[in-house]
Amino acid sequence: MKFPSGQRFLMIYSGVLTLVFAGTVLMGATSNARRATFDQITVHRINVVEPDGTLRMVISNAADSPGSFFHGREDSRPDRKVGGILFLNDEGTEDGGLLYGGHKDKNGKVSSFGHLSFDAYDQDQTVVIQNLDNTDGKSSYLEINDQPDWSEEALAKLDNKVRGFPKAQQDAAYHQFFKTHPRAKHRIYLGTDDDRSSELTLTDPDGRPRIVAKVGADGKPVLQFLDADGKVTEQFPRASMH
Numbered sequence: 001m002k003f004p005s006g007q008r009f010l011m012i013y014s015g016v017l018t019l020v021f022a023g024t025v026l027m028g029a030t031s032n033a034r035r036a037t038f039d040q041i042t043v044h045r046i047n048v049v050e051p052d053g054t055l056r057m058v059i060s061n062a063a064d065s066p067g068s069f070f071h072g073r074e075d076s077r078p079d080r081k082v083g084g085i086l087f088l089n090d091e092g093t094e095d096g097g098l099l100y101g102g103h104k105d106k107n108g109k110v111s112s113f114g115h116l117s118f119d120a121y122d123q124d125q126t127v128v129i130q131n132l133d134n135t136d137g138k139s140s141y142l143e144i145n146d147q148p149d150w151s152e153e154a155l156a157k158l159d160n161k162v163r164g165f166p167k168a169q170q171d172a173a174y175h176q177f178f179k180t181h182p183r184a185k186h187r188i189y190l191g192t193d194d195d196r197s198s199e200l201t202l203t204d205p206d207g208r209p210r211i212v213a214k215v216g217a218d219g220k221p222v223l224q225f226l227d228a229d230g231k232v233t234e235q236f237p238r239a240s241m242h
Contacts (some may be wrong), residue, residue, distance in 0.1 A: 059084075113130070
């Protein structure tokens with residue numbers, strides 16, 4: 001059937017308007033979806049990603065806590081059943097996190113912790129802020145570490161390999177591993193201990209304590225200088241030396 005030219009024009013015009021209207025609605029919906037505003041949101045887990053899908057941060061409850069990430073691959077971490085935030089670098093590798101938790105069991109025993117850390121590239125924690133309160137005691141501290149150059153991915157693979165092995169077999173595997181993979185060196189420790197003392201320890205590049213400043217639970221201060229073998233070479237006040 002042929003339509004008069006005027007009617008054809010109206011049909012085409014109507015079709016164009018319909019397409020323009022649909023496009024405007026879709027674009028508006030997309031814009032709104034990208035910039036949604038909520039008064040309150042309840043979730044179990046949030047994954048923050050880059051435009052290419054690279055994971056950069058995970059905010060999670062304990063039940064949905066993530067594993068360990070190395071260059072975009074996730075390895076199982078059954079021991080990490082805690083709520084918190086996991087940070088990842090540009091390559092999708094874990095590089096720090098904020099963890100927290102606490103409860104009182106049926107016997108009235110308290111277990112509470114808070115942990116904030118930042119990792120070296122492809123390695124473990126270089127800066128740690130932590131608070132612990134459990135059956136082993138109470139402590140709060142800041143720790144700074146030197147990490148080795150090898151990738152911690154090698155240790156993660158070993159963890160997965162020996163998981164479920166008898167303890168003696170696990171210990172032997174880790175002992176062999178650390179023969180060729182140097183451990184981290186603790187450089188600075190500042191914290192309080194279960195006995196209510198406070199301490200600052202400075203170490204050398206090999207992780208050996210060289211200066212220790214401590215205030216005991218009795219309120220008495222002491223400053224010690226140690227040699228590479230751990231022997232106190234000088235102490236103030238001298239009256240405290242034994």
